[in-house]
Amino acid sequence: MxxxxxxxxxxxxxxxxxxxxxxxxxxxxxxxxxxxxxxxxIAPVAPATGKVVVVELNSDAAGNYFKPSKFEVHRGDVIxxxxxxxxxxxxxxxxxxxxxxxxxxxxxxxQLPDQTLDIPVNFAPGKYYFQCDPHAAxxxxxxxxxxx
Numbered sequence: 001m002x003x004x005x006x007x008x009x010x011x012x013x014x015x016x017x018x019x020x021x022x023x024x025x026x027x028x029x030x031x032x033x034x035x036x037x038x039x040x041x042i043a044p045v046a047p048a049t050g051k052v053v054v055v056e057l058n059s060d061a062a063g064n065y066f067k068p069s070k071f072e073v074h075r076g077d078v079i080x081x082x083x084x085x086x087x088x089x090x091x092x093x094x095x096x097x098x099x100x101x102x103x104x105x106x107x108x109x110x111q112l113p114d115q116t117l118d119i120p121v122n123f124a125p126g127k128y129y130f131q132c133d134p135h136a137a138x139x140x141x142x143x144x145x146x147x148x
Contacts, residue, residue: 049076050121055142057110057132059086064135066142073121074147081117083110088132088140090117096129106133121146 056067064086073079081090091106100123107117123146132140 050074050078052078052080052118054080054082056082056084057086057088057090058084059088059135064088064132064138064140066130066132066140069142070144071142072145072147075121075123075125077121079119079121079144081107081110081119083113083115085113086135087111088135090119090130091133092128092130096131100124100126100128103128 050073053071053073055071058065058067066081087109089107089109090104092100092103094100094103097103102123104119110117125146125148127143127145130142130144
């Protein structure tokens with residue numbers, strides 16, 4: 001019986017590790033190819049043509065936060081969310097971005113240090129709100145301004 005439990009636990013662990021998969025980050029952020037992200041409001045994701053803006057996701061003595069939490073990007077840039085500590089996601093809520101289109105779907109949870117999520121900036125110019133769903137009430141929110 002204990003042998004069966006051990007085998008089941010090993011199988012469950014292997015499946016969990018495989019499902020969480022890790023995307024290696026690149027030190028050459030200017031030339032790194034972005035990962036496509038599904039859009040909730042149709043419109044295909046445009047290829048990145050600009051710079052990569054890195055936003056860290058953190059959990060430490062200061063709390064749960066994005067760093068930076070406010071920044072500017074241009075159409076064609078890529079926002080690269082990089083997990084530094086904790087377990088977080090990124091969500092551009094439709095109701096907090098009323099009238100905006102091309103919002104990416106809520107991401108899966110980032111769980112491994114240096115795991116990344118790339119979001120190509122194909123939004124219309126304007127200000128956008130995003131959050132970490134489990135930590136929004138604790139202040140883990142951010143704002144990005146998209147310029148042409």
